[in-house]
Amino acid sequence: EGQLVESGGGLVKPGGSLRLSCAASGFTFSNAWMSWVRQAPGKGLEWVGRIKSKTDGGTTDYAAPVKGRFTISRDDSKNTLYLQMNSLKTEDTAVYYCTKLRGYAFDMWGQGTMVTVSS
């Protein structure tokens, strides 16, 4: 049974930066397409972005609200996924989930890490 464990959340001021990490285990991470999904307090789910496996090109795609500010990367040697978040806004406050894609569905989720953007 695979597992995803996020870390790196916390309180940051508007305009600041934060990097989230996601440690993967129990599956072949290097073959997996990975994604970040967030959930603002009391709200629904919002896709943030996705990175393909290096075999499939390693390219990234992002949702419009974060494009140009957030960057997803991966270190297959460490089985770790990253989310670099710059120019943070108050509306980026959310629980951030690391997810694994199976086809076009998110079949594995981490427990989430809270990011609060506030002055």
Next chain:
Amino acid sequence: EIVLTQSPGTLSLSPGERATLSCRASQSVSSSFLAWYQQRPGQAPRLLIYGASSRATGIPDRFSGSGSGTDFTLTISRLEPEDFAVYYCQQYGSSLYTFGQGTKLEIK
């Protein structure tokens, strides 16, 4: 961007009853690209259905998905106490993923 609209917003039913949740897309979605998730309070979401009608690993057969084009349905045949949660549909298209706003299934 394809918008998914779920209805109803809240569904109040009793254990043992049948639940029918709807997900309508603003334009046609390939059945291969439609999934459903369950989120219990304080927990991460869990994949229930992928490809519109295929159950994910370990999902009980009381959960079923159907539909095509712009209209999709999640059916729970006989509600168990642990089924009262929020349900989301999700689609993929043009390198983007979108979720519906969710349906809260509450105990009547």
